[in-house]
Amino acid sequence: MSFDVSGDAYDRFMGRYSSELAPVFADFTRIEPGLSVLDVGCGSGVLTEELARRVGAENVAGVDPSPLVDACAARVPGADVRRGAAEALPWPDDAFDAALAQLVVHFMDDPAAGVAEMQRVTRPGGFVAACAWDFPQMALLRDFWKSARAVHADAPAESQMFGTLEQLRDLWAELGLEEVETGSLDVARRYESFEELWGSFLLGVGPAGQYLASLEPDEQQAVRDEYLDRLGHPSGSITLAARASAARGRVGD
Numbered sequence: 208m209s210f211d212v213s214g215d216a217y218d219r220f221m222g223r224y225s226s227e228l229a230p231v232f233a234d235f236t237r238i239e240p241g242l243s244v245l246d247v248g249c250g251s252g253v254l255t256e257e258l259a260r261r262v263g264a265e266n267v268a269g270v271d272p273s274p275l276v277d278a279c280a281a282r283v284p285g286a287d288v289r290r291g292a293a294e295a296l297p298w299p300d301d302a303f304d305a306a307l308a309q310l311v312v313h314f315m316d317d318p319a320a321g322v323a324e325m326q327r328v329t330r331p332g333g334f335v336a337a338c339a340w341d342f343p344q345m346a347l348l349r350d351f352w353k354s355a356r357a358v359h360a361d362a363p364a365e366s367q368m369f370g371t372l373e374q375l376r377d378l379w380a381e382l383g384l385e386e387v388e389t390g391s392l393d394v395a396r397r398y399e400s401f402e403e404l405w406g407s408f409l410l411g412v413g414p415a416g417q418y419l420a421s422l423e424p425d426e427q428q429a430v431r432d433e434y435l436d437r438l439g440h441p442s443g444s445i446t447l448a449a450r451a452s453a454a455r456g457r458v459g460d
Contacts, residue, residue, distance in 0.1 A: 383459060
């Protein structure tokens with residue numbers, strides 16, 4: 208499991224980007240006081256916490272299939288946090304005003320089934336929204352996988368997963384969601400040094416961390432050296448930009 212890790216490990220790797228993305232994504236979805244909201248694939252609770260700030264923890268629910276769900280429950284006391292899969296959400300029809308999935312749809316076993324479930328548990332007139340990294344514009348992972356494939360030509364790539372702007376737009380339309388809007392969400396994160404950056408990959412989080420952990424030490428070093436080359440051998444702090452594709456649609460009456 209790519210996310211069978213501690214909440215701290217996730218937050219040190221991807222959570223630093225998720226924390227920047229969460230308020231931007233919540234703004235895009237127009238989450239405001241008075242709404243009840245579900246966070247699908249809540250992970251360690253970065254978006255869940257942002258939603259609770261806006262609408263109150265008692266109006267927020269979260270679900271995730273990984274052990275990270277325990278970190279989410281601890282992070283957002285009062286939220287209804289459950290363990291489960293997006294494709295079989297453990298809530299009845301029309302339970303929420305909005306259902307969101309941040310950086311999750313490309314990890315769903317069946318994105319169409321997962322988003323259809325989000326639609327099912329959202330009341331008519333409510334909104335279903337998701338965002339996923341635009342991998343060519345996500346420097347952290349883009350350059351890692353380029354480095355990995357320079358060492359092993361058959362290394363995988365997260366950019367092959369579901370979640371481009373066009374795929375999100377088409378799926379929202381296919382499922383009959385109305386007033387579909389799409390957009391790009393831009394964030395950036397700073398690292399004090401290359402060692403801090405590289406150390407986050409060694410935590411084993413997500414496909415990149417899991418792939419790196421599968422390599423022999425000399426292969427890991429080769430990927431590290433290639434990655435350092437691609438970043439231009441920075442001697443001080445590093446700021447990496449990231450862009451996510453997002454889609455939002457209204458559930459019809």
